[in-house]
Amino acid sequence: MPRLILGSSSRYRNELLSRLRLPFSSVSPDIDETPMPGESPEATALRLAQAKAQAIAANAPDALIIGCDQVATLDGRQIGKPGNHENALAQLRLMRGREVIFHTALCLLDTRTDAVLPLQLDNVQAFVRFRDLPDEELDAYLRIEQPYDCAGSAKNEGLGIALIERIDSSDPTALTGMPLIALTSMLRHAGVQFFQE
DSSP states (O other): OOEEEEOOOOHHHHHHHHTTTOOOEEOOOOOOOOOOTTOOHHHHHHHHHHHHHHHHHTTOSSEEEEEEEEEEEETTEEEOOOOSHHHHHHHHHHHTTSEEEEEEEEEEEEOSTTOSSSEEEEEEEEEEEEOOOOHHHHHHHHHHHOOTTSTTSOOTTTGGGGGEEEEEESOTTTTTTOOHHHHHHHHHHTTOOSOOO
């Protein structure tokens, strides 16, 4: 088993990767996450996931490096992390009763010299319909969970699930920030075995 490195400081992604019961370390990549002019949300997510993995690869030979990025969109417009209560409330007001698409991009970079697939990329979408809730409930939710570091201002793995009416995705973990079904496929292609005695 080569070294496995998660290119993220996200506690959500660390928790998700821990579910696979593989030893790994986490390194926070230092990259500019600004979307390029005219870049589609999917292209932004894929580019940033790859950039995060490549930023770590420079100092990580013989490793499998995971890069992830998520871009939320409403009516084709990107929705970022709110950062504070006021921005989060504005996001939730805008999204209530509507569908938001979350593009969760995943990159597995294999820096071993004999790598069969040096680079694997995928984008898994989650289509999320938010409930049409009054301002008072949205404000109360934000004060309880304070999801200011989450694109879309709601933690589906926490109380934020009460804001959501429906989730459609091929991978239920994609919305939380790292699609584990896609990742386990990539890791298998890289020779990782999950069920060893």
